[in-house]
Amino acid sequence: xxxxxxxxxxxxxxxxxxxxxxxxxxxxxxxxxxxxxxxxxxxxxxxxxxxxxxxxxxxxxxxxxxxxxxxxxxxxxxxxxxxxxxxxxxxxxxxxxxxxxxxxxxxxxxxxxxxxxxxxxxxxxxxxxxxxxxxxxxxxxxxxxxxxxxxxxxxxxxxxxxxxxxxxxxxxxxxxxxxxxxxxxxxxxxxxxxxxxxxxxxxxxxxxxxxxxxxxxxxxxxxxxxxxxxxxxxxxxxxxxxxxxxxxxxxxxxxxxxxxxxxxxxxxxxxxxxxxxxxxxxxxxxxxxxxxxxxxxxxxxxxxxx
Numbered sequence: 474x475x476x477x478x479x480x481x482x483x484x485x486x487x488x489x490x491x492x493x494x495x496x497x498x499x500x501x502x503x504x505x506x507x508x509x510x511x512x513x514x515x516x517x518x519x520x521x522x523x524x525x526x527x528x529x530x531x532x533x534x535x536x537x538x539x540x541x542x543x544x545x546x547x548x549x550x551x552x553x554x555x556x557x558x559x560x561x562x563x564x565x566x567x568x569x570x571x572x573x574x575x576x577x578x579x580x581x582x583x584x585x586x587x588x589x590x591x592x593x594x595x596x597x598x599x600x601x602x603x604x605x606x607x608x609x610x611x612x613x614x615x616x617x618x619x620x621x622x623x624x625x626x627x628x629x630x631x632x633x634x635x636x637x638x639x640x641x642x643x644x645x646x647x648x649x650x651x652x653x654x655x656x657x658x659x660x661x662x663x664x665x666x667x668x669x670x671x672x673x674x675x676x677x678x679x680x681x682x683x684x685x686x687x688x689x690x691x692x693x694x695x696x697x698x699x700x701x702x703x704x705x706x707x708x709x710x711x712x713x714x715x716x717x718x719x720x721x722x723x724x725x726x727x728x729x730x731x732x733x734x735x736x737x738x739x740x741x742x743x744x745x746x747x748x749x750x751x752x753x754x755x756x757x758x759x760x761x762x763x764x765x766x767x768x769x770x771x772x773x774x775x776x777x778x779x
Contacts, residue, residue: 487652490659491559503552507545514541542585550578554662554698561655561705562648565713566628566762569729570621572702573755576736577617579695580748583610606744613748620755627762647716654705661701669694699737706730721772725765732758 489495517534518541521527534540557571587607710726735754739747 481649483656484649484652487562487656490656496556496559499552499555503548507548510544510548511541514544537588539585539588543582546578546582546585550575550582550695551666553578554695555659557702558655558658558662561658561709562651564628565709565726565729566624569732569758570625570628572699572733572736573617573621573624573758575695576739576751576755577614577621579740580610580617580751581614584614609745609748613752616752617755620752620759624755624759624762627759627766643716647712650712651709654708658701658705662698665694665697696737696740699733699740703730703733703737706733721765721768725761728761729758732761 514534515538517531518536518538521531521534522536524531553571553575557568557575560568560571584607587610706726707730710723710730713726714723732754735757736751739749739751739754741747742750
């Protein structure tokens, strides 16, 4: 069938694109680019501090060396988003865990951005409202790290819920469809990244030639990615019905979508609401998985006895 042939071709393209050797090469590239970006950012800050009248764009870099830490984390975070897409054809829990990991990294990255905006590092000891906000992101990121670990542990505790044998053909088709979706997300991610680079270039132009203030929000890119992931998760939930329509599985996957919606909104609202939403979304996902495991465990004997 033409549809099956096309799906097989797309799945093969995904496998080649995200093969282990390519992932390893990309990992090394990200490390090299992160180091280079870190050193370049440090050099720009040095010039901004030492030149008597630095150009507008150079002055926009800032005078705080700590801001350079933000740059390598941005490259690492982009790599993590790619790995999120690569994990999409795997189990649902692994994909959700990857989304949790990315959100926790975003909150940790905010800390470096916040302290870069301080003109005096000694302000960190004064615990003003602004400083409390800075430490709120650090604390939230640490708790998220714990919740990700708990979620992964709960996933390991899952009991195989085969109340009836799965059709290998349907399962294989489902995985191929997820690979097709992941490949489409890859194209979308690269397109969004290219568009954001264009926006950065336009903003740099305005800073240099029009004296405008830099206003680009670096979290906009990840907000758009998570918005796309929400629709992707819903689509996967619908497609999974072809493999299994068990109540507990459908409920779990639908609840995971709610969890991703909460963490997506956490990137767009102010503080401390954003941190509370992200933590609530992760806690909801963990509770869902724990209840799902319990449901599977108590229903399995009944399935075996008929």
